[in-house]
Amino acid sequence: MTDPRLGLTVTHRRYVPHAHAHYGGSLVDGAYTLGLFGDVATEVAIVLDGDEGLLAGYSDVRFLGPVRAGDVLEATCEVVRIGRRSRELRCTAQVVARAQPERGPSAAAVLDPPLPVVAATATLVVPEPLTGG
Numbered sequence: 001m002t003d004p005r006l007g008l009t010v011t012h013r014r015y016v017p018h019a020h021a022h023y024g025g026s027l028v029d030g031a032y033t034l035g036l037f038g039d040v041a042t043e044v045a046i047v048l049d050g051d052e053g054l055l056a057g058y059s060d061v062r063f064l065g066p067v068r069a070g071d072v073l074e075a076t077c078e079v080v081r082i083g084r085r086s087r088e089l090r091c092t093a094q095v096v097a098r099a100q101p102e103r104g105p106s107a108a109a110v111l112d113p114p115l116p117v118v119a120a121t122a123t124l125v126v127p128e129p130l131t132g133g
Contacts, residue, residue, distance in 0.1 A: 003082050005048055005079055005082055006079055006080065006081075006082060007078065007079060008044065008047065008048060008078070008079045009076060009077070009078045009079075010040050010043045010044050010047065010076070010077055011040070011074060011075065011076040012036065012039060012040050012043070012074070012075050013072060013073065013074045013075075013096065014036060014072070014073050014075070015070075015071075015072050015073075016028055016032065016067060016068070016069055016070065016071045016072070016073055017069065018069040018070065019069075020032055020069060021068070021069035025066075025068065026068045026069040026070065026099075027066055027067070027068055028067040028068060028069060028071075030061075030063050030067075030118065032067060033067055033073065033075065033093045033117065033118045034058065034061070034118070034120070036073060036075040036093065037055075037058075037075055037077060037089075037091045037093070037118075037120065037122060038055045039075075040075050040076065040077040040091070041053070041055045041077050041089055041091070041122055041124050042055070044077050044079060044087070044089060044124065045087070045124055045126055048079065048087065048126075049126040049127075049129075051126050051127055053087075053124050053125060053126040053127075054124070054125045054126075055122055055123075055124055055125075056086070056123045056124065056125045057122070057123050058091075058120045058121065058122050058123075059120070059121045059122075059123070060119075060120060060121045061118070061119075061120040062118065062119045062120065063117070063118055064116045064117055064118060064119060065095070065115050065116060065117040066117065067093075067095065067117050067118075068098065068099065069099070070098065070099025070101070070108065071095045071097065071098050071099070072095065072096050072097035072098075073093055073094070073095060073096070073117070074093065074094050074095075074096045074114065075091065075092070075093045076091070076092050076093075077089040077090070077091045077122065078090045078091075080121075085125055085126055085127070085128060086123055086124065086125050086126075087123070087124040087125075087126070088121060088122070088123055088124075089121065089122040089123075089124055090119075090121060091118075091119065091120045091121070091122050092116065092118070092119050093116075093117050093118040093119075094114040094115055094116045094117060095111055095114060095115040095117055096110065096111060096114045097109065097110045097111060098111055098115075
């Protein structure tokens with residue numbers, strides 16, 4: 001029998017502020033997106049287990065494209081495996097809108113299609129369920 005919790009998907013969107021640009025071309029470091037995955041994984045744990053859990057680690061992290069200040073990032077975590085106390089999550093991030101400073105200081109555009117920027121697998125750990133009554 002398949003666990004009905006498999007496939008649960010949570011998505012957050014966040015504007016990337018200019019204060020996070022650390023490199024030329026308004027580039028943002030990869031840790032910014034990994035931190036966003038942590039926030040999404042926390043919501044997954046709350047929905048599945050009624051606890052914030054702990055993001056124990058990432059594997060197979062791939063940086064696929066640049067994240068820049070002024071981007072709107074969409075981060076998604078999908079539950080792909082459920083263990084006794086662990087959950088494996090497929091995490092993806094994409095830029096859904098991007099600043100266009102060449103058009104003007106506040107110009108931006110929706111990207112269609114969105115630009116994939118990070119993919120990772122995360123392991124989420126939750127506490128043992130309480131027993132007794």
